[in-house]
Amino acid sequence: MRSGLPPHRLTFAFQLLVTLLACAFLMVPAGASILAGFTVSYFRGPSSGLTLNWIGEVLNLYSGTIALSIAIALGTLGVTLLLGVPAAWALARRPSRLSRLVEEVVTLPVAIPGLALALALILAYGGFRDFRMSPLFILTGHVLYTLPFMLRAVMAVLAAVDVRTLEEGAASLGASPLQRFFHVVVPNARGGILAGALMVVTLSIGEFNLTWMLHTPLTKTLPVGLADSYASMRLEIASAYTLVFFVMIVPLLVALQVFGRATSGGTK
Amino acid sequence: MHSADRLARLFLLPLFLFVAAFFVLPLVRLVGVAGAGPNGLAEYVAILTNPRHLATLVATLLLSAAVTAATLAASTVVALFLARNRFPGRALLVSLLTLPLAFPGVVVGFMVILLAGRQGLLSSLSMSLGLGRWVFAYSMAGLFAGYVYFSLPRVLVTLMAAAEKLDPALEEAARSLGAGRLEVLRDVTLPGIAPALMASGAIAFATAMGAFGTAFTLATRIDVLAMTIYTEFTLNANFATAAALSLALGAITWAVLALARNFAGSGVAAAG
Numbered sequence: 001m002r003s004g005l006p007p008h009r010l011t012f013a014f015q016l017l018v019t020l021l022a023c024a025f026l027m028v029p030a031g032a033s034i035l036a037g038f039t040v041s042y043f044r045g046p047s048s049g050l051t052l053n054w055i056g057e058v059l060n061l062y063s064g065t066i067a068l069s070i071a072i073a074l075g076t077l078g079v080t081l082l083l084g085v086p087a088a089w090a091l092a093r094r095p096s097r098l099s100r101l102v103e104e105v106v107t108l109p110v111a112i113p114g115l116a117l118a119l120a121l122i123l124a125y126g127g128f129r130d131f132r133m134s135p136l137f138i139l140t141g142h143v144l145y146t147l148p149f150m151l152r153a154v155m156a157v158l159a160a161v162d163v164r165t166l167e168e169g170a171a172s173l174g175a176s177p178l179q180r181f182f183h184v185v186v187p188n189a190r191g192g193i194l195a196g197a198l199m200v201v202t203l204s205i206g207e208f209n210l211t212w213m214l215h216t217p218l219t220k221t222l223p224v225g226l227a228d229s230y231a232s233m234r235l236e237i238a239s240a241y242t243l244v245f246f247v248m249i250v251p252l253l254v255a256l257q258v259f260g261r262a263t264s265g266g267t268k
Numbered sequence: 269m270h271s272a273d274r275l276a277r278l279f280l281l282p283l284f285l286f287v288a289a290f291f292v293l294p295l296v297r298l299v300g301v302a303g304a305g306p307n308g309l310a311e312y313v314a315i316l317t318n319p320r321h322l323a324t325l326v327a328t329l330l331l332s333a334a335v336t337a338a339t340l341a342a343s344t345v346v347a348l349f350l351a352r353n354r355f356p357g358r359a360l361l362v363s364l365l366t367l368p369l370a371f372p373g374v375v376v377g378f379m380v381i382l383l384a385g386r387q388g389l390l391s392s393l394s395m396s397l398g399l400g401r402w403v404f405a406y407s408m409a410g411l412f413a414g415y416v417y418f419s420l421p422r423v424l425v426t427l428m429a430a431a432e433k434l435d436p437a438l439e440e441a442a443r444s445l446g447a448g449r450l451e452v453l454r455d456v457t458l459p460g461i462a463p464a465l466m467a468s469g470a471i472a473f474a475t476a477m478g479a480f481g482t483a484f485t486l487a488t489r490i491d492v493l494a495m496t497i498y499t500e501f502t503l504n505a506n507f508a509t510a511a512a513l514s515l516a517l518g519a520i521t522w523a524v525l526a527l528a529r530n531f532a533g534s535g536v537a538a539a540g
Contacts, residue, residue, distance in 0.1 A: 008449065015349035022346050022420060023361060026368050029379035029417075032389055036382070043387065083286055086279035093276060102280070106287055111522040113478025115494055116514035119501060120294035123301050123511065140290050147286075167272075177272040206372035208481040213501075223481070227374045230485050235387060242378060253370040257363075 034246070036239035054240035058229075062241060065225035066248075072135060072221060073204040076142040080150040080200050083143070085193060088154035089185050093164060103155075107148035114209025117144060122213060135219045141210040146203050150196035157192030158185070195259055202252045206245075222248075298511045305508020314509060315516040321496065321509075325516075328493040331408060332476035335415040339472050340465060342416075343423040348457065351431035362428070369421045373414075373481025380405050380414040380486060406487040414482040419472035430464030463531060470528030474521040493517050 037055065041048040059066075087106075091099045109117055121141055126132050163185055170180045186193070208223040215224050222245060229238045305311050315321045350362060371379070384390050385405040394402040404410050434457065442452045458465075480494040493513065501510035 011449065012353075015345055018342060018345040019349050019361070019365075022342055022424075023364050025383075026417065026420065027364050028389065029382040030368070032382045033378065083283050087283040090276035090279040093272075105292075106283065108522070109291055111474070111525045112518040113480065113494065113514075113521060115478065115480045115497055116298070116518045117291075117294075119497070119510060119514050120298040121290065123507065124294035124297040143286070144290055147283075171272075177275040180272075181275065202370055206370060206375075208372045208374045208484075209479070212480070212484065223372055223374050226378070227481070227485060230374065230378050230381070238378065239382075242375060245375065249370045250367070253367065257366065 030246075033239045033242050036236055037243040038240075039236065042235050042239070054236045055243070057237055058241045058244055061237075062222075062225045062229070062244075065220045065222045066244065068135060068219065069205050069222035069248075072139050072142060073201045075135075075139050076146055076204040077197055077200050079139070079143045080147050081193070081197070084147055084150035084196070085154055085186065085189070086181070088151050088192075089158060089163075089181060089189070091151070092155045092158040093167075103151070106151060109144050110148045114141075114145065114207070115213065117141065118210045118213035121210075133216050133218065138211055138214045138219060138221065141214050142204045142207055145207065145210060146200040149199045149203065150193075153196030153199065154189050154192040157189050157195075161188050163188050195256070198252060198256045198259065202249065202256060205249060205252070298515060301507050302511035302515055303508075305506075305512075307508065311508050311512045312515070314512050321513065324491045324493055324496050327408070327491055328477060331412060331415070331492065332473050335412060335419065335476045336469050336473045338412075339416050339419045339423050340469050343420060343427050343468070344458075344461070344465070347424055347427035347431045347461075350428055351434070366421045366425055368417065369425070371418070373418060373479050373483075374485050375481075376414050376418045377482040377485025379417055380410050380482070384410055384413060406489075408490060410486050411483055411490055411492065414486065415472075415476040415479065418479065418482065419475060422475075423468040423472055426464050426468040427461060430461040434460045466531045467528050470524050474524045477524075478517055478521050 035046060036042040038050045038052070039046050039048060040051050040053075091103055118141060121137070121144075122132075125137070131137055166184050166188060167180050170184045175183065206223060207221075208227065211221050211224055212227065215221065220228070226238075226241055226245060229241045233241075302311055303309050307314065310317070315325050346365065350358065368376075368379075382388055383405070384403060386403055388403065388405060390402045394400060405413075438460070439452050439456050442456045447455065478494060480498065483490055483492055483495050484498070494517070497510050497513045497517065500506040500513065
C-alpha cells in the first residue's frame with residue numbers, strides 16, 4: 001500500500017466502478033469479436049455451436065494480405081534500421097541546434113495525419129505507374145511514418161548510456177570510427193534498437209490511414225482486407241479475420257510492454 | 269574526431285535523401301496542387317470560407333474536444349485508482365486496459381459496430397429489456413465511442429506513469445493542514461499530473477482530428493474532416509480541395525502537438 005490518504009469508501013467505490021466500466025467498454029466488444037469468430041451463427045449465439053470454419057475461410061480468402069503485411073513490416077523494419085540507427089548516432093553524438101532541427105523535420109510525419117501524407121505521396125509519385133502499383137509504394141509510406149519511432153528509441157538509449165565516453169575510450173585504443181560504430185555504439189544501443197524494432201513492426205502491421213490510400217487491388221495488406229471484410233462479409237468472417245489480426249499483434253504488444261518495463265529505468 | 273564527423277555526415281545522407289524525396293517534395297507538391305485548382309489561391313482558405321467545409325471543421329473540432337474531455341476524465345479516475353491501490357488482479361486489470369493500444373482505427377470501428385451496431389450487444393440488450401433498439405454506431409455518437417476507445421489506453425498509460433510518480437506525502441500534508449478531499453484533488457493531485465494531462469490530451473485531440481480508419485469503418489456519411497478529404501479526393505476527384513483541406517488538417521494537428529510538447533516535453537506523437 002502506498003495510499004496517501006486513508007481509504008474513503010465512497011471515493012473508492014466510485015473509482016472502482018469507473019475502472020470496471022472502462023475495462024468492460026474496452027474488453028466486451030473484443031471478447032464478442034473473438035467469440036463471434038468461433039461461433040456457427042452469431043445471430044443465434046454460442047448455442048448454435050462452435051466452429052473453426054470461419055478461421056479456415058479467412059485463411060482461404062485473405063492469406064495473401066497476411067503474407068503481404070508481414071513482408072511489408074519486415075521490409076519497413078529493414079529500411080528503418082538501415083536509415084535510422086546510423087542517423088540516430090550521428091544526431092545524438094553532438095546535440096546542436098542543427099541536429100535538433102533535423103530531428104524536428106524527420107519526426108514531422110508523425111504529427112501529420114496519414115491521410116494527408118498519403119495524398120501528398122500520391123500527388124507526387126502517382127504518375128510513376130510501376131512504383132505506384134508495387135508494394136514498395138506502401139513500404140515507402142510505412143517507413144516515412146515509423147522512422148521517427150526508431151530514431152527516438154535509439155537516440156534515447158544513446159543519451160542514457162553516455163556512449164561518447166565509451167567511444168573515446170575505443171578511439172584512444174586506435175579503433176576507427178566505423179569500428180567504433182559497429183563494436184561500441186550498436187551493442188550499447190541494443191535495447192533501444194530492439195524497442196524501436198518492435199514498435200516499427202507493430203505500427204506497420206496495423207497501419208491503415210496511409211495504406212488505404214496507397215494500396216491497389218493487387219497490394220492489399222491485412223488492415224485493408226479487414227476494412228473490406230467489415231464492409232462486405234458476414235459478421236462471423238469479419239470477426240475471425242480480426243481474431244487472426246489479434247493473434248499477430250498481441251504478442252508484439254506484450255513483448256513491447258514487458259520490454260518497456262525492463263528498460264524504462266534507464267531511458268525515458 | 270575529424271574522421272568521425274565525416275562518418276556522421278555520411279550516415280545522415282541516406283536519411284536526408286529519403287526525407288527530401290518522400291516527405292518534403294510530396295509536401296511541396298501538395299501545396300502546389302492545392303493552389304492550382306479552379307479557385308486559385310483562394311483554395312488555401314476554403315476550409316474557412318466554404319460554409320460546408322467550415323461546418324465540417326467545427327463539427328470535427330467539437331467531436332475531438334468532447335473525445336479529449338471524456339477520455340481525460342475517465343482516465344484520470346482510473347489512473348489514480350490504479351496508482352493508489354494494490355489488490356489481487358491489479359496487474360491483469362492493467363494489462364486488459366492497455367491491450368487495445370495496438371488496435372488500429374479500423375479494428376476500433378469494428379469494436380463499435382459489435383457494441384452499438386445493428387447486430388450489436390447494446391441493441392440486443394435494449395431489445396430484451398423492452399427499451400427499443402439502441403443503434404448508434406453509424407453516427408457521430410458511434411465515432412465518439414470509437415475515438416474514446418482508441419485513446420483511452422494511450423492516455424491511461426501516460427497518466428498511470430505520472431500518477432505513480434506523485435509523492436503521497438504532499439497529499440497527506442495538505443490533508444493534515446485541513447484541506448478537504450476535493451480540495452486536495454484540485455490543488456495538489458491534478459496540478460501534479462498536469463503535464464501528463466496536457467501531453468496525452470493533445471495526442472487524443474490530434475488523433476481524433478485526423479483519424480480516418482474508424483470513420484471509414486463506421487460510415488462514409490459522417491461529416492468529419494478526414495472523411496471529407498477522402499470523398500473529395502476519391503469520389504469527386506477534387507484534388508485541389510482535398511490537398512488544401514489536408515494541409516489545414518496537418519497544420520492543426522501539428523500545432524496542437526507542438527504546443528503540448530512545449531508544455532510537457534518530448535514523446536508526443538499522433539498515431540493512426
